[in-house]
Amino acid sequence: NAGVTQTPKFQVLKTGQSMTLQCAQDMNHEYMSWYRQDPGMGLRLIHYSVGAGITDQGEVPNGYNVSRSTTEDFPLRLLSAAPSQTSVYFCASRRDAGYEQYFGPGTRLTVT
Amino acid sequence: KQEVTQIPAALSVPEGENLVLNCSFTDSAIYNLQWFRQDPGKGLTSLLLIQSSQREQTSGRLNASLDKSSGRSTLYIAASQPGDSATYLCAVYAGNNRKLIWGLGTSLAVNP
Numbered sequence: 001n002a003g004v005t006q007t008p009k010f011q012v013l014k015t016g017q018s019m020t021l022q023c024a025q026d027m028n029h030e031y032m033s034w035y036r037q038d039p040g041m042g043l044r045l046i047h048y049s050v051g052a053g054i055t056d057q058g059e060v061p062n063g064y065n066v067s068r069s070t071t072e073d074f075p076l077r078l079l080s081a082a083p084s085q086t087s088v089y090f091c092a093s094r095r096d097a098g099y100e101q102y103f104g105p106g107t108r109l110t111v112t
Numbered sequence: 113k114q115e116v117t118q119i120p121a122a123l124s125v126p127e128g129e130n131l132v133l134n135c136s137f138t139d140s141a142i143y144n145l146q147w148f149r150q151d152p153g154k155g156l157t158s159l160l161l162i163q164s165s166q167r168e169q170t171s172g173r174l175n176a177s178l179d180k181s182s183g184r185s186t187l188y189i190a191a192s193q194p195g196d197s198a199t200y201l202c203a204v205y206a207g208n209n210r211k212l213i214w215g216l217g218t219s220l221a222v223n224p
Contacts, residue, residue, distance in 0.1 A: 031209075033212075040216075042201075042214045042215070042216045042217070043201075043203075043212075043214045045211060045212075048209070048211070050209060056209070058211075090155060090156065092156075097143075097205075097209060097210040098143050098144050098163065098205060098210055099161075100146065100158055100161040101146060101158065101203075101212060102158060103148075103155045103156040103157075103158075104155055105154065105155040106154070106155050
C-alpha cells in the first residue's frame with residue numbers, strides 16, 4: 001500500500017491564482033480530511049469527508065473547496081489564492097470514526 | 113469546547129534518559145486519543161492510538177496512558193535516543209464525527 005499520497009510537494013502561486021492540491025489513499029478509508037499547519041497555531045481542520053459524496057466544513061473552510069466523488073480521492077481547491085493561505089497542507093485518512101488516522105507527506109504552499 | 117494542551121512546549125534531554133510527555137484535555141467525554149510524531153519538514157507518523165475503554169498502549173520503547181477522569185494522557189519514552197528527536201503531538205477524538213482536536217506539540221531534543 002502507498003498509504004496517503006499528496007501532490008505536489010511544493011507549490012508557489014501568485015495572489016489570485018487557483019489550484020488543486022491532490023490527495024489519494026489506497027486503504028479504502030471512509031474518512032478523509034484536509035488540515036493546514038502554521039507555526040504557533042497547530043493543525044487546523046479545513047474540510048473533511050465521511051464517505052464518497054459527503055463533505056463538511058472544518059474550522060477554517062473559507063477560500064477552499066472540496067469534493068469527494070470516489071472513496072480514494074479528496075482534492076482541495078484554492079479558489080483565489082491569498083498570502084494568508086501560505087502554509088503546509090496535510091491530507092489524512094482513517095477507516096472509520098474511531099480508527100487510527102494516517103497522514104500524507106504534505107504540500108508546502110507559498111502565495112506571493 | 114474541548115481544548116488540548118501539551119506541556120512542556122520544548123524539552124532537551126541527554127541520551128539514555130527516560131522521559132514523559134504530557135497531554136491534557138478539558139472535556140473527559142472523548143472517544144480515543146492518538147499520539148503522533150513529526151520530524152522537521154515531514155508529515156505526521158502515528159505512534160499509538162488509545163481507545164476510550166483502554167488505559168494504556170505500548171509499542172517498543174513507547175508507552176502511552178490515558179486517564180479520562182483527570183483529562184490526562186502521558187507518553188513515556190524509555191532509554192531515549194538521538195533518533196527520538198522530533199515534535200510529539202497528541203490529538204483527542206471528539207464529537208459526533210470524532211473530529212481530532214490537537215495540542216500544539218512538545219519539541220523533543222535528545223542529545224548524544
